[in-house]
Amino acid sequence: QVQLVQSSSELRKPGASVRVSCExxxxxxxxxxxxxVRQAPGQGLEWLGWIQTRTGTPTYAQAFTGRFVFSLDTSxxxxxxxxxxxxxxxxxxxxxxxxxxSGWHDYWGQGTVVTVSx
Amino acid sequence: xxxxxxxxxxLAVSLGERATINCMSSQSVLFNxxxxxxxxxxxxxxxxxxxxxxxxxxxxxxxxxxxxxxSGSGTEFTLTIxxxxxxxxxxxxxxxxxxxxxxFGQGTKVEIK
Numbered sequence: 675q676v677q678l679v680q681s682s683s684e685l686r687k688p689g690a691s692v693r694v695s696c697e698x699x700x701x702x703x704x705x706x707x708x709x710x711v712r713q714a715p716g717q718g719l720e721w722l723g724w725i726q727t728r729t730g731t732p733t734y735a736q737a738f739t740g741r742f743v744f745s746l747d748t749s750x751x752x753x754x755x756x757x758x759x760x761x762x763x764x765x766x767x768x769x770x771x772x773x774x775x776s777g778w779h780d781y782w783g784q785g786t787v788v789t790v791s792x
Numbered sequence: 793x794x795x796x797x798x799x800x801x802x803l804a805v806s807l808g809e810r811a812t813i814n815c816m817s818s819q820s821v822l823f824n825x826x827x828x829x830x831x832x833x834x835x836x837x838x839x840x841x842x843x844x845x846x847x848x849x850x851x852x853x854x855x856x857x858x859x860x861x862x863s864g865s866g867t868e869f870t871l872t873i874x875x876x877x878x879x880x881x882x883x884x885x886x887x888x889x890x891x892x893x894x895x896f897g898q899g900t901k902v903e904i905k
Contacts, residue, residue: 709894711896718883719834719885719887719896720896721893723893724894735892735893771842774844776828777894778844778847779834779842779887780844780853782841785841
């Protein structure tokens with residue numbers, strides 16, 4: 675069965691970096707893109723962007739260009755989200771989600787909580 | 793960017809009654825070449841990731857009960873829960889995938905009256 679398993683919670687200080695992993699199983703990893711979505715505490719869903727797993731080409735929402743970096747390791751069927759120069763407002767749960775045939779998100783990871791606090 | 797506005801922000805419905813959630817898009821998400829609406833609906837229960845309910849505006853995802861129905865076209869969409877069950881208490885989000893960024897609506901919280 676399709677599964678996306680994310681890394682565990684992280685606590686960082688402002689200005690630091692963090693990397694969230696998303697390990698896929700149950701399907702051919704390079705057949706489906708991976709999207710990243712975040713949810714601040716008590717708030718709604720915010721789409722960060724996606725990475726095409728066949729080519730490694732990332733696409734970022736405007737608000738997430740610069741400090742946010744998507745990457746892959748196809749040898750272990752994993753996608754990564756790195757956030758640099760962390761700000762307190764980056765505190766959120768970050769989800770990876772598999773992209774279905776035409777853009778909907780059909781399978782989601784369990785989420786990784788990133789807390790940024792001094 | 794396409795902005796999706798859901799209404800209402802929250803609603804309370806009696807068990808067995810109908811719940812209706814609206815999603816209005818700032819521009820059409822109907823792709824003329826294939827006549828498909830690039831809109832999905834998700835359900836998120838507390839402490840869980842979102843779950844895909846509907847794609848192409850009206851196609852139920854695998855395993856989704858038929859009491860969930862998506863409708864609409866162009867810029868106006870509706871998610872209807874025909875007979876609310878206790879397990880349907882959740883926040884519901886619409887999302888378009890017409891073009892990046894694939895924005896979400898702000899969410900609608902459904903509770904039991």
